Structure formats: C-alpha cells, structure tokens
Amino acid sequence: MKNHCLDLSYAIRQRMLSHAEREYPRECCGVLYGSTGTDGKPVISVYESAPNECAKDRDCRFCLDPVELYRSEREFQKRGLEIMGFFHSHPDAPATPSEEDERYIIPGLLYLIAGVEDGRSVEIRSWRSLSPGEAPEEVTVY
Amino acid sequence: MKVIISATLRSFFERASELELQGNTVEEALKELTEKYPEAKRGLYDAGGNLRGFIRIFADDEDVTDASRWRDSLDGVSQLLLLPMVAGGAPEDSIISEERRKEVTLDDKEIERFNKHLLLREISVKGQKRIRAARVAVIGAGALGSPVIQYLAAAGVGFIRIIDRDEVTPGNLQSQVIHGFRDVKRPKAASARDTVRNIDRKTEVEAENTEVTPDNVLSLIDGCDLVMDCSDNYKTRYLINDACVLSGIPCVFGSIYQYEGQVSIFGLEGGPCLRCLYPEPPEPGLVPTCAEGGTISPLSGIIGSIQANEALKLIIGIGEHLSGRLFTMDTLNLRSGVVKIRKDHNCPLCGDRPRITEVEEFDYEEFCGLAETETEDPVESLTPEELSSRITNGEPVTIVDVREPHERVIVKFPNALVIPIGQLARRQKELNPEIDTVFICKEGKRSILAVNTLREAGYKGPMYNLRGGMDAMKDFIFPNEGGGL
Structure with missing residues (x-):
C-alpha cells in the first residue's frame, strides 16, 4: 500500500458523484469494493451506496450500520471482492478529512470524499492513514 | 468462543478472519487477542488505553462495544464480531472548539x-x-x-x-x-x-x-x-x-x-x-x-x-x-x-x-479627521454663554442655521438665517462679511463643516461655530420659544 495513487474508472466516479448530488444537502455514503492489483495498487470494481444511518445531523455526519456492512462484506467476498475503502460527501465543504473523519479513519483503507457546492460535485479526493492514529495522507485519484 | 474479524480490521491480526478463544467475556476475549497478536494493541486502543472510535464489538446482533458491557457473561452467544465503525462528516465551522x-x-x-x-x-x-x-x-x-x-x-x-x-x-x-x-x-x-x-x-x-x-x-x-x-x-x-x-x-x-x-x-x-x-x-x-x-x-x-x-x-x-x-x-x-x-x-x-x-x-x-490639523486653520468657536450674551447685548451678529427642516421644527433658533450646507457656497452673498457670522447645528459638528466649506469657497468674513450646537444651547433658548411642538 505504498503507492500514493488510485485509478478510478469514469463510470464509478460518476456513480459516486451523482449519489453525492442526489443526497445534497445531506451527506451521502457508500462502500468501495475491489481487490489489490498485482502492482500493489488498489483496484475499485464496485461502488455500493449505503444508507446514512445517522438519525441526527445528517447534514454534517454519516455512519454505516456495522452489522449491515458486515453482511454486505460477506456477500461481496463470495465474488472475490473485498472492502477497499469508503466514500462520503461534504456538502458545502472541501473534500478534506474533517476532525470527525480522522477520529474514525481505519488505517490502510481508502477514504474518498466529494466536495459538493450548491448541489454540484466540485471535486473528489482520496485519503489514507497508514497506521492507527496517524493523520491521513492524500492518495492521488486518476 | 468464536471471534469473527471484519476484513477491514484484519491487518491488525495478521489477516486472520476467524479465531477460537477461551474467554467468556468481551474483556477476556480482547485480552487474549492482544496477547496472541501484540501488534493489534496499537490498532485497537488509542494512547489513553481507550478502544478506538472505529471499532464496534457485537455479541451476535447486540452491540457490546461500551466498556460497561465488557464483563457481562457471553453464555449463549454463538459468535463475537469485531466490526468497523465507518463514520465521519463534513467539517463543522464552529468558532468554538x-x-x-x-x-x-x-x-x-x-x-x-x-x-x-x-x-x-x-x-x-x-x-x-x-x-x-x-x-x-x-x-x-x-x-x-x-x-x-x-x-x-x-x-x-x-x-x-x-x-x-x-x-x-x-x-x-x-x-x-x-x-x-x-x-x-x-x-x-x-x-x-x-x-x-x-x-x-x-x-x-x-x-x-x-x-x-x-x-x-x-x-x-x-x-x-x-x-x-x-x-x-x-x-x-x-x-x-x-x-x-x-x-x-x-x-x-x-x-x-x-x-x-x-x-x-x-x-x-x-x-x-x-x-x-x-x-x-x-x-x-x-x-x-x-x-x-x-x-x-x-x-x-x-x-x-x-x-x-x-x-x-x-x-x-x-x-x-x-x-x-x-x-x-x-x-x-x-x-x-x-x-x-x-x-x-x-x-x-x-x-x-x-x-x-x-x-x-x-x-x-x-x-477619522477628528484631530485638529496644523495646516488647516482651526475653527473659532463661541460657547452658548458667549452667544447668549452677544444677543442679549444687541451686538450685531448673523446666525446661520444649517440644520435640516425637520430638525428645525423641534427647536427653532429665533431670527436665524436658514441655509443648508449644500447651498452655502452659492448663497454666501446673503452674508455680511463686515459682521460676525455664527453657524449652528444640532451638536456643533456640521457647523464646523459649514465654516470650512465657506472658507474653501472664498468667503472672507469672520465665522464662528456654536460649540455643542443646539443641544448645548437648549438651556439658553428663550423659554417662550420652547415647550410644546
């Protein structure tokens, strides 16, 4: 996981961005499934949108139901796919990890964030923390 | 006790997905896990020894992440799940930390x-x-x-x-x-x-x-x-x-x-x-x-x-x-x-x-133009007492009221010439440069502007500002003129 770049297909990027725009001004979230390529780079094959389970404050936070996520994880495992990371949107805020994001960031996984302004996605950026408690570094999205 | 670890957390446990442990409480299970995988300690706990925010522990379908549940017996529970808490949110822009x-x-x-x-x-x-x-x-x-x-x-x-x-x-x-x-x-x-x-x-x-x-x-x-x-x-x-x-x-x-x-x-x-x-x-x-x-x-x-x-x-x-x-x-x-x-x-x-x-x-x-600059001639002022005694003594003096019409309705100055500031320059011929002219307004500020405006327009006669304006003059105003609008 030393490679600081991520190839993202046009179709998957569009799925994520349109999900973010659809949910605006609420935050959207979803899971990225895929595998690790022979060169060690993550390969994303599926974007699975997930319901935002935060009952309160959906405009500025998101969370996934851990048990539902585990069920989904097992389904995709049968197809040989594993969780490579997660996606969420920042309505009217930049696509950089917030304090809240950093508190929950799981080391080794990709965190893709879309910045949405006035209902339009303006950027998508990817972040990864290499070890527990370490600040996330940017992984360039191609 | 069977412990199942989500793929997202397996990097802490040498990629193990399922383990069989002896313990019968969450506390015992976690202790056994960290003994078996010493590296996992850093992954599971923060520097203060608290479970990291992104970890959730479930006994079958029940959330037992809170430390108050860690000593509960796990009798009848078929599996313990170690799952990720995926959460976060857009930054909140509060000025309070x-x-x-x-x-x-x-x-x-x-x-x-x-x-x-x-x-x-x-x-x-x-x-x-x-x-x-x-x-x-x-x-x-x-x-x-x-x-x-x-x-x-x-x-x-x-x-x-x-x-x-x-x-x-x-x-x-x-x-x-x-x-x-x-x-x-x-x-x-x-x-x-x-x-x-x-x-x-x-x-x-x-x-x-x-x-x-x-x-x-x-x-x-x-x-x-x-x-x-x-x-x-x-x-x-x-x-x-x-x-x-x-x-x-x-x-x-x-x-x-x-x-x-x-x-x-x-x-x-x-x-x-x-x-x-x-x-x-x-x-x-x-x-x-x-x-x-x-x-x-x-x-x-x-x-x-x-x-x-x-x-x-x-x-x-x-x-x-x-x-x-x-x-x-x-x-x-x-x-x-x-x-x-x-x-x-x-x-x-x-x-x-x-x-x-x-x-x-x-x-x-x-x-803010409040300091008296040396280059500009300071405006000479009369106090309300001085103006009052001049009027009482019958000394010749022209009084110019530069206030707006609605202000004059509140308190009139008797026998004053009324010229708004904007008209002063072109109406300066109405003033007699041989005698003193006193400018009045409400607080004595616009009257200074009036003096400076006329001076710039070339008026040579002696000019005075009523210090404090009508507000300061109110005790001297002829009682028969005041009271009841």
Whole structure:
C-alpha cells in the first residue's frame, strides 16, 4: 500500500458523484469494493451506496450500520471482492478529512470524499492513514 | 468462543478472519487477542488505553462495544464480531472548539429552558453546548447593543463582556430597550449587566464602563471568541476592526442610520475586513451620527437581532453567514439585499503586505479627521454663554442655521438665517462679511463643516461655530420659544 495513487474508472466516479448530488444537502455514503492489483495498487470494481444511518445531523455526519456492512462484506467476498475503502460527501465543504473523519479513519483503507457546492460535485479526493492514529495522507485519484 | 474479524480490521491480526478463544467475556476475549497478536494493541486502543472510535464489538446482533458491557457473561452467544465503525462528516465551522464544547454539561433546568433550540436539528444539544461555551464581547450597550446583548443572553451564551462609556439619558429610551427609565443617569454597561442577570443567572457578565481606546482595546476583547461591534462612530468601528483582525477574533459589524441598517462579519478566517469595504471613513460632519441624524425606534431591534443571529450561527457552526457579504436594509421602503464584499489584497490591515500591525501605532483621530490639523486653520468657536450674551447685548451678529427642516421644527433658533450646507457656497452673498457670522447645528459638528466649506469657497468674513450646537444651547433658548411642538 505504498503507492500514493488510485485509478478510478469514469463510470464509478460518476456513480459516486451523482449519489453525492442526489443526497445534497445531506451527506451521502457508500462502500468501495475491489481487490489489490498485482502492482500493489488498489483496484475499485464496485461502488455500493449505503444508507446514512445517522438519525441526527445528517447534514454534517454519516455512519454505516456495522452489522449491515458486515453482511454486505460477506456477500461481496463470495465474488472475490473485498472492502477497499469508503466514500462520503461534504456538502458545502472541501473534500478534506474533517476532525470527525480522522477520529474514525481505519488505517490502510481508502477514504474518498466529494466536495459538493450548491448541489454540484466540485471535486473528489482520496485519503489514507497508514497506521492507527496517524493523520491521513492524500492518495492521488486518476 | 468464536471471534469473527471484519476484513477491514484484519491487518491488525495478521489477516486472520476467524479465531477460537477461551474467554467468556468481551474483556477476556480482547485480552487474549492482544496477547496472541501484540501488534493489534496499537490498532485497537488509542494512547489513553481507550478502544478506538472505529471499532464496534457485537455479541451476535447486540452491540457490546461500551466498556460497561465488557464483563457481562457471553453464555449463549454463538459468535463475537469485531466490526468497523465507518463514520465521519463534513467539517463543522464552529468558532468554538470541540474540547470546549465537551467541557459543558446541561442540567435539567437548562434542557427545559433551551428546549426550543434542542428541537432544532441543526442546533440540538451539541449546538447549545457551544453557545454555553461561547465568550462574546459586546462593544456598545446602546441601540444595537440592546437586542444583541439580550438575545445572546437569552440564547444561553456563557460569558458576555459589555463595554460602554456612556450613561443612560432619557433620549436613549426611544431605541435602547435594554434600559428602563429607572436606569437614567446610570452607566449603560451596568444597566445592561443587570438586565442580563435578570435573564439568566448562569450567564457570566462583565460590565466595563470605559471608552474603547487603542491602549485598552486588546485587553477588552482578550479571551473572547467573538466581538459584536455595536458602536456608533467611525473611530471606534475602525479600532474594533483593526484589533479583531490583529487578534484573530471575528467581528459581527452592525450600523444604523435613520431608516437604514447594515450587517456584516469581518476578519473571519481570512475573510475581508471593514477596511476592505470602506478604506476610509467619510469626512467628519458629512454623515450625522445616530445622535444627530436620528433613527426610527425598531430599526436597531431589526439590525441588532440580525447581528445576534449571525453570532449564534458562527458559534453553532451552521448556515450561511455574512463573512464576505454585506446585508443592507431600508426599513422605510422595506427593501433588503446582500452584496458581495471582496477582500482587498492591498488592504493596509489584512492584505498581502499589511502596514498596520499594532493598534497603538495607528492614529485613529487623524484617520477619522477628528484631530485638529496644523495646516488647516482651526475653527473659532463661541460657547452658548458667549452667544447668549452677544444677543442679549444687541451686538450685531448673523446666525446661520444649517440644520435640516425637520430638525428645525423641534427647536427653532429665533431670527436665524436658514441655509443648508449644500447651498452655502452659492448663497454666501446673503452674508455680511463686515459682521460676525455664527453657524449652528444640532451638536456643533456640521457647523464646523459649514465654516470650512465657506472658507474653501472664498468667503472672507469672520465665522464662528456654536460649540455643542443646539443641544448645548437648549438651556439658553428663550423659554417662550420652547415647550410644546
């Protein structure tokens, strides 16, 4: 996981961005499934949108139901796919990890964030923390 | 006991997905896990020994993450799941830090009291705690300060410092609703403090009965998260603006004039400041102050309430605020709008190469045209006593009233020539340069402008300004002319 770049297909990027725009001004979230390529780079094959389970404050936070996520994880495992990371949107805020994001960031996984302004996605950026408690570094999205 | 680990957490456990452990409680299971995989300790716990936020432990379908459940027996549980908590959220832009919010607790009485805030999804308990944690300095306990101080106190702001040098006068009561007739002649700061105490005993309130000066402004706003500019003069406004930008404290600006008002936020995280909007104040005397120009009673309530609302939004971290934008309102025709304010990169205070770096070194008197400059001839003045005795003694003197027609209706000056400032230059032939001319206005400021205007226009006769204007003259005005409009 030393490679600081991520190839993202046009179709998957569009799925994520349109999900973010659809949910605006609420935050959207979803899971990225895929595998690790022979060169060690993550390969994303599926974007699975997930319901935002935060009952309160959906405009500025998101969370996934851990048990539902585990069920989904097992389904995709049968197809040989594993969780490579997660996606969420920042309505009217930049696509950089917030304090809240950093508190929950799981080391080794990709965190893709879309910045949405006035209902339009303006950027998508990817972040990864290499070890527990370490600040996330940017992984360039191609 | 079977323990299943989500793929997302397997890097802590050498990629193990399923384990068989002896323990019969969560505590025992975690202990066994970290003994088996010493590396996992750093993954599971933070530096303080607490389970990391992104980990959830489930006994079958039941969440047992909370440490209070860790000693419960796991009899009858078929598997323990170690799952990720995937969560986060867009940054919240509150000016109150998370640490300070967390220090606040709300008791039952406060939950009842602030119920209507707690019902709002955007505010809720978190926002109310931020309001409690907030420290706000309000400069000016007059027309704008009245609604600002009362709404901030009612909303639950934890600390309010009220700064005002004046005492309450009967004329203040028309718009300064924080004071009552019993407060007349009391310092405004103390009167406002008492009102706050009557609203909420839990709000800590400090009253500073002092004028804001370059020497004390930094200490007056020190330790505050936000400054409310409720002042009524340009010198104080620029001083507050400069001190706020230099201290990194945002300022909610408000101003009113007759029927119109403005609100903006200056110095918020690189946003524009008052100097970006208005690089210089208008020439003294050109725009009358509130005391001179008058205001309609509810105007300060409208504008001050918008200021208080902006302050609460900054404190809670919600909504769209007025940083980089100016709200304007005309209450006579009931029109309002918001215009963009650009940051001036050449701004002497917050631009790329700032020239103002300390308030003590900047001459606010001169900047606002209040200092008597050496190059310009000072304007000679008459005191009300001197003018009165000249009139009584029958000395020849021309009196020119430069006030507006509606002001003259309140108190007329007998036998005065009425010439508005705008007409002075072309009507100077009406004056006799052989005898003294005395200019009068309400407070003695516009009359100075009148003298300077005529002097510039080439008028050579002797000119005097009535010091303190009609306000100072009122005890000398012929009683038969006063009373009953």
